[in-house]
Amino acid sequence: MDSCRFDTYVDDYSTENVSFADIYENNEKLSYYIIMQLRENDATISFAESCTGGLLAATLVGVPGSSDVFNESFVTYANEAKEKRLGVPDEILKTEGAVSYETAKYMSIGVADAAKSNIGVGITGIAGPSGGTKEKPVGLVYIGVTVEGKTRVTKCNFKGDRLSVRLKAVNKALKMICDEIK
Secondary structure (H helix, E strand, C coil), rough: CCCCCCCCCCCHCCCCCHHHHHHHHHHHHHHHHHHHHHCCCCEEEEECCCCCCHHHHHHHHHHCCCCCCCEEEEECCCCHHHHHHCCHHHHHHHCCCCCCHHHHHHHHHHHHHHHHCCCCEEHHHCCCCCCCCCCCCEEEEEEEEEEEEEEEHHHHCCCCHHHHHHHHHHHHHHHHHHHHHH
16 A cells, blocks of 8 residues: 555544444554554554544454554553553643543543554543533544654544444544654
8 A cells, every 4th residue: 555545534424423433444554554564664553542442453453464453552541540651740630630631632642652662542531421511522632643753733523422432532542643644
């Protein structure tokens, strides 16, 4: 594959409920590309997931050959796990919250460091159907990608039910990884 361009990205979905089959197929293509690029560059990747609950890791390991590049993954749902496993400062969790730009940044940096990976990805958000507020509504997701110490965080506002939000977050994370490694 020459680039990370595929027919469907989360930004292209106009309906609230995404077809599981369509996004699954796209995520598989993105995962395949990521594995090939990482293998080519002798690089590794690790994930720290909250609202996606391991779905990003499951998507990547669904592709044969992922063990060549995938180090490990943490599902850090509780704040204590984010702090203990990933080094997210307690002060950040108290002042900014678990669902924040800063937390996603620390999660991606922390997992890269903990797993000794070239790339770390952190996802935190509110998948719903409850838990949202006016300031932080259901569908708010922050995704951090750290590559060799340089971090990029994206704020997303996804529509749809719990599964749709989680699938869209995984899709966006995979696209961000592709953009960073091409």
